[in-house]
Amino acid sequence: xxxxxxxKSTSQKQETEVKASSSSQENQKENHKLASKAKxxxxxxxQPQPEYFEDKRNLEDLWKAAxxxxxxxxxxxxxxxxxxxxSNLEEAFEEGGKLYGKKVYLFGCTEPQLVRxxxxxxxxxxxxxxxxxxxxxxxxxxGINSVQREAEEIVPMKQMKMDWVPxxxxxNRDSQVDRLQSQMFILSCTQRRVALKQMNIDRLKKYxxxxxxxxxxxxxxxxxxxTEVQIxxxxxxxxxxxxxxxELDELDEFTDQLIEADELDKDKKDAFKEFVKEKVxxxxxxxxxxxxxxxxxxxxxxxxxxxxxxNMRFSKFYPIPTPDTPDVxxxxxxxxxxxxxxxxxxx
Numbered sequence: 001x002x003x004x005x006x007x008k009s010t011s012q013k014q015e016t017e018v019k020a021s022s023s024s025q026e027n028q029k030e031n032h033k034l035a036s037k038a039k040x041x042x043x044x045x046x047q048p049q050p051e052y053f054e055d056k057r058n059l060e061d062l063w064k065a066a067x068x069x070x071x072x073x074x075x076x077x078x079x080x081x082x083x084x085x086x087s088n089l090e091e092a093f094e095e096g097g098k099l100y101g102k103k104v105y106l107f108g109c110t111e112p113q114l115v116r117x118x119x120x121x122x123x124x125x126x127x128x129x130x131x132x133x134x135x136x137x138x139x140x141x142x143g144i145n146s147v148q149r150e151a152e153e154i155v156p157m158k159q160m161k162m163d164w165v166p167x168x169x170x171x172n173r174d175s176q177v178d179r180l181q182s183q184m185f186i187l188s189c190t191q192r193r194v195a196l197k198q199m200n201i202d203r204l205k206k207y208x209x210x211x212x213x214x215x216x217x218x219x220x221x222x223x224x225x226x227t228e229v230q231i232x233x234x235x236x237x238x239x240x241x242x243x244x245x246x247e248l249d250e251l252d253e254f255t256d257q258l259i260e261a262d263e264l265d266k267d268k269k270d271a272f273k274e275f276v277k278e279k280v281x282x283x284x285x286x287x288x289x290x291x292x293x294x295x296x297x298x299x300x301x302x303x304x305x306x307x308x309x310x311n312m313r314f315s316k317f318y319p320i321p322t323p324d325t326p327d328v329x330x331x332x333x334x335x336x337x338x339x340x341x342x343x344x345x346x347x
Contacts, residue, residue: 062129099133108187111125231244251277315346
């Protein structure tokens with residue numbers, strides 16, 4: 001009886017283990033099903049679409065790298081408020097383009113123009129890039145001139161912290177600059193805007209009156225030298241501001257008109273006339289020295305340099321129209337500045 005009871009107990013124990021094993025297998029199957037469902041549910045969740053960024057063009061920042069000479073400091077931000085497109089300038093340097101394979105010097109400037117934008121007429125400061133094809137820098141000087149200034153100044157670029165520097169395309173910026181045979185040079189300015197607060201007002205204004213300077217010795221006969229002088233005559237009440245042309249104006253008549261207009265005191269007539277005569281003598285001396293310097297430069301100039309001046313070409317680039325920028329097509333003009341004159345082509 002005891003043996004039979006023991007076998008029964010053993011048999012019940014085995015049966016219990018079989019049931020437990022079977023239950024465990026069922027639980028595993030159920031867990032596997034749940035995991036599969038969860039996995040399917042997870043895989044069915046919409047995946048975020050990958051973002052694609054447009055590759056930067058090799059010369060995309062060329063127009064920004066060329067310093068906009070003569071632009072007022074407080075207007076610089078307004079120039080860059082638009083993402084101007086100068087792909088016409090970039091394409092000119094590609095194979096088959098007008099500037100491909102040539103040594104080119106580029107400088108920037110701005111032209112405030114009234115243009116239509118988003119249904120309104122607005123004065124927009126339009127960036128322009130001038131490209132000069134030349135085997136050597138067109139000039140190492142800057143002209144400083146304005147109606148407000150008493151006299152024109154021609155100063156070395158470096159005095160205004162400007163210089164021609166190589167432009168490095170994006171694809172070459174990991175290379176050592178001295179190993180690159182650059183054919184593109186930009187007029188750059190190293191004056192930091194943060195330092196402007198410590199600058200005196202006269203020095204600050206000089207930057208606004210700067211113009212890239214160019215002198216074409218081969219066309220001296222075609223250039224008319226100015227016969228006007230800026231007059232700022234000191235007086236007790238207020239200074240007399242005027243322009244006198246020694247070829248067109250007769251001094252006595254000119255002085256009498258100022259007196260009649262209450263611009264000049266009658267008792268200052270003789271002093272004013274002597275002042276004007278002195279200014280005329282100074283201006284004529286400057287013109288004479290310029291002619292003599294030109295004659296000497298031509299005599300000493302090599303044939304190679306003469307050929308370079310003869311073959312210099314100026315191209316003026318405006319931004320092309322885009323949906324996000326004003327259309328400047330109707331305000332394009334060939335005039336660059338009083339030194340460079342007109343561009344050979346406008347693009």
